[in-house]
Amino acid sequence: xxxxxxLSSALATDEVFSVRHLTATVKRLIEGSLGPIWxxxxxxxxxxxxxxxWYFVLRDPAAQVRCCMWRTYAERAGRPPADGTExxxxxxxxxxxxxxxxxxxxxRILPTAAIGQQQRALEQVKAALExxxxxxxxxxxxxxxxxxxxxxxxxxxxxxLSDIVTVARSRWPAAELLVVASRVQGEGAAADLVAALxxxxxxxxxxxxxxxxxxxxxxxxxxxxxxxxxALAAVRVPTVSAVGHETDVTxxxxxxxxxxxxxxxxxxxxxxDVRAVRRLVGDLGARLAGGLSxxxxxxxxxxxxxxxxxxxxxxxxxxxxxxxxxxxxxQLDALSPLxxxxxxxxxxxxxxxxVLRRRADFPPGxxxxxxxxxxxxxxxxx
Amino acid sequence: MSRPPVDPSAGQPSLADDLARLEEIVRxxxxxxxxxxxxxxxxxxxxxxxxSARERLAAAEVRVRTVLEEANGTLRLGELDG
Numbered sequence: 001x002x003x004x005x006x007l008s009s010a011l012a013t014d015e016v017f018s019v020r021h022l023t024a025t026v027k028r029l030i031e032g033s034l035g036p037i038w039x040x041x042x043x044x045x046x047x048x049x050x051x052x053x054w055y056f057v058l059r060d061p062a063a064q065v066r067c068c069m070w071r072t073y074a075e076r077a078g079r080p081p082a083d084g085t086e087x088x089x090x091x092x093x094x095x096x097x098x099x100x101x102x103x104x105x106x107x108r109i110l111p112t113a114a115i116g117q118q119q120r121a122l123e124q125v126k127a128a129l130e131x132x133x134x135x136x137x138x139x140x141x142x143x144x145x146x147x148x149x150x151x152x153x154x155x156x157x158x159x160x161l162s163d164i165v166t167v168a169r170s171r172w173p174a175a176e177l178l179v180v181a182s183r184v185q186g187e188g189a190a191a192d193l194v195a196a197l198x199x200x201x202x203x204x205x206x207x208x209x210x211x212x213x214x215x216x217x218x219x220x221x222x223x224x225x226x227x228x229x230x231a232l233a234a235v236r237v238p239t240v241s242a243v244g245h246e247t248d249v250t251x252x253x254x255x256x257x258x259x260x261x262x263x264x265x266x267x268x269x270x271x272x273d274v275r276a277v278r279r280l281v282g283d284l285g286a287r288l289a290g291g292l293s294x295x296x297x298x299x300x301x302x303x304x305x306x307x308x309x310x311x312x313x314x315x316x317x318x319x320x321x322x323x324x325x326x327x328x329x330x331q332l333d334a335l336s337p338l339x340x341x342x343x344x345x346x347x348x349x350x351x352x353x354x355v356l357r358r359r360a361d362f363p364p365g366x367x368x369x370x371x372x373x374x375x376x377x378x379x380x381x382x
Numbered sequence: 383m384s385r386p387p388v389d390p391s392a393g394q395p396s397l398a399d400d401l402a403r404l405e406e407i408v409r410x411x412x413x414x415x416x417x418x419x420x421x422x423x424x425x426x427x428x429x430x431x432x433x434s435a436r437e438r439l440a441a442a443e444v445r446v447r448t449v450l451e452e453a454n455g456t457l458r459l460g461e462l463d464g
Contacts, residue, residue: 291411
């Protein structure tokens with residue numbers, strides 16, 4: 001059944017684990033496979049020595065596990081839990097190699113009774129805000145398309161601000177960001193946020209992003225605070241919430257005009273992509289030029305049509321006048337003495353050029369000339 | 383609570399104004415039956431908006447400033463460190 005002990009094997013040193021090798025291997029197995037998890041149980045044998053670390057056992061009817069809470073976390077948690085307290089603990093499993101013990105490293109501890117109380121308080125606030133219409137879809141405002149000034153309400157320590165600035169730099173260099181600093185967790189965070197949100201209304205901006213960095217499942221109480229939610233609702237410009245907490249939706253998320261899962265996502269919603277806007281401006285420029293040239297072409301065509309009509313009118317007038325002139329000329333011809341001569345008549349005149357009209361004007365032997373159509377003919381009376 | 387906004391550039395036309403005006407001008411130029419003078423006047427306004435929009439988009443760098451409250455309650459804009 002069991003493997004033979006490979007004493008004679010050349011590979012012996014490879015196949016026999018040292019204790020250290022064993023614990024290190026187990027450590028890798030248990031620490032690599034589970035992230036932070038919440039565990040519910042009852043606290044037993046809690047010790048809080050001078051080192052500041054807490055040690056206790058967490059158990060339920062079927063099993064138990066040793067827990068350790070390092071000083072950094074224990075200090076934040078306040079007082080050590082009394083034995084028998086029902087709690088939720090957040091932590092991750094670990095291997096304590098020098099003792100060969102499996103333990104649970106706790107970062108947060110919450111009495112279940114407190115959770116119940118917090119939950120009830122949250123429900124009350126939510127009901128009050130809902131009654132006052134702060135979650136109504138009808139009061140959601142659209143975000144401005146091209147915000148030039150955006151207020152960011154957040155902590156200046158967290159990653160949220162730098163995430164937002166990074167996205168703004170890549171998408172919308174025309175933006176100006178006004179940062180209103182506020183604590184976002186812990187004691188005083190809610191009051192800070194209320195004051196910061198009120199300041200937003202004294203700034204000339206088009207949009208407000210309020211949020212905090214993502215990462216761990218930190219305390220979100222400030223974003224569920226009633227006064228914070230009401231101050232957020234009173235911000236005069238559209239608001240984007242970015243509480244950096246993909247799974248939990250805070251009441252502030254419900255009040256904001258738009259909820260973004262992270263600060264980066266909020267910035268992407270808030271800022272248009274400058275490349276797309278440049279394309280739009282280019283298109284509008286082309287359409288502007290196109291619009292004008294179409295108008296000029298239409299005007300030119302219209303002018304041409306008007307010109308054609310004018311010419312036709314002048315032409316018609318000229319023809320009329322030409323015909324009139326011809327007719328008048330013909331009448332003039334008819335009246336001209338040359339015209340009479342043309343018909344075969346002749347005009348007799350004496351040497352002095354006087355026209356001879358009667359018989360008495362022609363004594364026998366008088367020389368005279370006859371004017372015919374094409375010239376004078378010399379003649380003598382008989 | 384009715385203190386004036388801290389920003390001296392308040393009320394100046396923004397990129398949003400430029401683009402909205404430009405879109406409106408292009409729409410009218412394309413849709414309306416305008417005489418040549420009217421079209422030229424619109425075109426000139428459009429070119430002004432276009433130029434203004436381009437200048438704004440050419441702005442080099444995101445500006446980040448922090449809002450500080452003085453002891454007397456007035457707001458002041460300061461440069462953000464880092």
